Amino acid sequence: MRMKRCNIKMKKITSYQTKSRNCLVLKLGGVCISPLLSPAYIILIFLPAASFLLGILGYFIFKKVWMMVVIVFILSLIFMFIVIGAEPTFFIWVAMMTGSCFVSGSITKTIWTFAKRKY
Incomplete structure (x- = not known):
C-alpha cells in the first residue's frame, strides 16, 4: 500500500489591526487567535479550570486540601492585581478561583479515601 503525499502548504501568520484590537490571522483558515489570549478569556475560562x-x-502532592487552596488564593490575588488592578470587584474572581480549588480538592479527597477504604 502506498501512502499519498500531502501537498498542503501553510501560509505565513500575519497580523493586522482592526478598529478594536490587533489580530493574528492564519491565512489558511482566517481564524483570529488573539481573543483567546485576552484577559477576559483567561479570567473566565482558563483560571477557573x-x-x-x-x-x-x-x-495528591501535599495530601491536604488547604495547602493548594492557600497557594491558589495567593497566586490569583497576585494575578488579579497585575491584570485588573486594584478594583473592588476582582475579589469575587479570587473567591471563585479559591472555591473552585477547594471543591476539587475536597471531591478528590473524598473519592480517594473512599477508594482506599473500599479496597
Missing part, C-alpha cells in the same frame, strides 16, 4: 486542576494535583 486551572484552579480546579490544581486542587486535584495539590491533594
